[in-house]
Amino acid sequence: MGAGIRKEKILMKCVICKHGETQLGKTTVTLERNGATLVVKGVPARVCDNCGEAYVDEAITRRLLETAEQALRAGVQVDVREFAASTA
Ligand SMILES: [Zn+2]
Numbered sequence: 001m002g003a004g005i006r007k008e009k010i011l012m013k014c015v016i017c018k019h020g021e022t023q024l025g026k027t028t029v030t031l032e033r034n035g036a037t038l039v040v041k042g043v044p045a046r047v048c049d050n051c052g053e054a055y056v057d058e059a060i061t062r063r064l065l066e067t068a069e070q071a072l073r074a075g076v077q078v079d080v081r082e083f084a085a086s087t088a
Contacts, residue, residue, distance in 0.1 A: 020050025027054035
């Protein structure tokens with residue numbers, strides 16, 4: 001853990017409702033590939049405090065796609081899992 005708290009306030013206006021501001025939070029992402037469905041819970045995202053729209057970072061999205069790819073290769077049809085930072 002780092003010393004001191006760095007304030008990372010990346011406030012972003014929501015592009016969907018144009019009223020809310022996004023707050024750091026978590027969301028559930030559903031990925032569908034070739035008929036297989038993978039639900040990932042606890043994905044870090046910025047969530048609109050007005051309409052609930054979730055914005056997932058590009059790096060996180062890439063991780064999700066990799067996870068889906070791996071699950072497909074493992075023959076998974078339907079799976080619900082927790083987003084784990086340690087799943088390298
Ligand atoms: Zn919104």
